[in-house]
Amino acid sequence: MNDDAVEKTGEKAAGGMHLSRRGMLLGAVAGGFGAAIAPSHAEAGSSSKASTGSDDEIDLDRSIPFYGEGVAQAGIHTPPQRHILYMTFDLTTTDQRALQVLLARWSAAIAQLMKGEPIGQVEPERQGAVGFDTGEALGLDPASLSVTVGLGPRIFTEALGLADKRPPLMRELKQLPSDAFRPELTGGDLSLQACCDDQQVAYHAVRDLARIAKQTGVAQTRWTVMGFGRASAGKGQTTPRNLFGFKDGTRNIVDDEDFARHVFIADGPKWQHQGSYQVVRKIAMHIENWDTDRVSDQNAVFGRHKVSGAPLSGTYEFETPDFAARDANGDLLIPANAHIHLAAHENNGGIKILRRSYNYTDGINAVGQLDAGLLFISYQKDPAQFETLQERLGASDGMNEYISHIGSAIFFVPPAPREGSYIGEALFSAQT
């Protein structure tokens, strides 16, 4: 083990480990590359090696800064990493000071983790001591880990003395058509979204942060999802596929202008500027039924061609869909209940949300079916943006036959802390 660590360190010193997903996995991929990394916000990446042109390249040596001034937390604007470990927590205290300690301890630990450093001693010298860090990420690179902390609706209550710090638009999501939530997969007072190009690094981060929550007596785990194969594209990334086999995120938000318009809060109390609302849905897919559906019907459900990703009104993935186009019989090329028809900003008064979803599997369910789906995560400056879209989708999306929204939660994600501070510090100070 120690030898491994030494070897790994040596390798890191020699320039890190670089895996190109293009070179590694995809012999040939149609178009879409070439966009240079243009980091902004908190996630201006640092790497010992200059980036070579595409965010689709995995550079395990890359680390993302945690601290920042007047910017969003990492993990929103950050180009989606390959894996996620998402967990929510229930508060076990109404002591405001205890919550403050947890957020400060979490922030310090996340700063360490995102650098690829342990959060403390793994093998303490002192007799009888338990480790500060659990150790399974020793020798692993940061792999672009980002850990994003969210605060649930019940944080901003009288019980904690934080009612006056409630972000103006913070509330529980309203009930929407086709909601089929299981209580054990729903809600939470705190959330951690750990995204990383190395699954073990993401797991270690959340595990050790959950441990701090228990050590400080502040919070307890509620539900968690481990996801893979990012199912939403970021800037410069080829559009990945969800477990339906379709490209997901072709029309996702990528431009800073859209981030400013739809994602990051810039008004109201100063402490919420560059914050955002995180909506999470655990969406189970009825995989077996989907797999036995004819592809022409699958295409009609999405409104796109499965392989190319092109809208049914066109030929290329990034063509703007023509929702009015009809075939020779006078039928809409993109059916009115197709997923993209209902979700498009053109048909929703210009509303957009940032999607940052991942595929998940929980193995095989109690009735012997593949238990898998999409961990849908969206960011928006107003929860109503999500509600407006989901209200339409939940009511009439052709996809509803093949999915169930089984879990849901909403969190306010405060801005990144500056160095020497911590996430949510403004909640505990006098300023408003």
Add this chain to the structure above:
Amino acid sequence: MPRIKSLVHSLRFGGITGLAALMPLLPGSALASEAPIHNGASQVAITLTGDKGGSCKLDHDAAKAGPVTFKVTNKTATSINEVELLSNDRILGEKENLAPGLPTVGFTVTLGGGKYQIYCPGAAKETVAFTVKGKAVKKSGTVANLFADGTKGYAHYVDGVVDAMVTAVGQLNAAIQAGDIDKAKAVYPGSRAFYERIESDVDGFVLPGFKATDNAGNLDYLIDMRASNLDPAVGWHGFHAIERDLYQNNAITDGTKKLAAELYANVKKLDELAGKLKYQPEDLANGAADLLEEVQTSKITGEEEAFSHVDLIDFAANIEGAEQAFAFLKPGMEKIDPDLTSLVAKQFANVHKVIETYRDPKVPGGYKVYTAALKASDAAKLSKIIQALQEPLSKISEKVATAR
């Protein structure tokens, strides 16, 4: 509930002579700057920053003998979350949960002349020397003495529990020898609690003439082995083999009588051995942690009492045993780390609140039967409340081990 009443309140730490060789003096120590005195105490500020891989700096590295207040501020050090004042590796005072952005926190201790160390785990240089000038203070009411009293008190507690176990198992044996299955079932649940209170202290006993790896001579195996961990070479003995006969087979056979007589004999052997046990403070801390592990792995899962489903009796007993061990450490722990001590006490109180809701005087043993339905609905809640106790409690061992 035995607890130590005679708290020694004065907190004076012995100045230690002859320690100079242990800590290399800093080059600048000849110019040691002495802390100013305000409000009757020397004032020392400790500042943590992220510079150079984590730094831990004192504004004054010396003080006059007497009360010294250390004020700790974490400015930007993400790798450091606690600071301790040590004297020859003994913890005299400390602050935990330090993180950048949190307000300054302080602690005050009364120090005699001598060499001390400020320990900042996670800093590039973890130990900083601190010198107190003046008369050494004689040891009196030290933390070590409080722990010594605690371990003695705990030994009495264990003796009492084992004595009571001999009585209870004697009643179980009598009912079984008489072939009275109703009586045996009435007595079995109550007889379980004693072993479960102290099992972490006695699980290493090997009978004379047996190898440590031979389960045939392992008292814990012979008394408390469950179906899930059987050693086919030795066969099934003890409480749970009897439990199977009573609750699954619903019959007392000659085999059951043999098992009961053997259990009674083994419990008496245990009584002899337990009386000779001596404990170190960390044994109490580790024992308490082990009992909580037992709760997680075999009670909440319903594995311990697979036939009688009286797991909640064992659950409550494990907790009582852990809490007793903690209670005997508490007077010393309060001197070292009052925050951790009160957090652990609070989490024990939370566990109690939950356990109370399972009491049912109509059921033998006093707790609800842990049915499959109750397990399905409540196991996660029970596990989480124990997890919340386990994490802070796991920090105690190292604190008390250093206090000897």
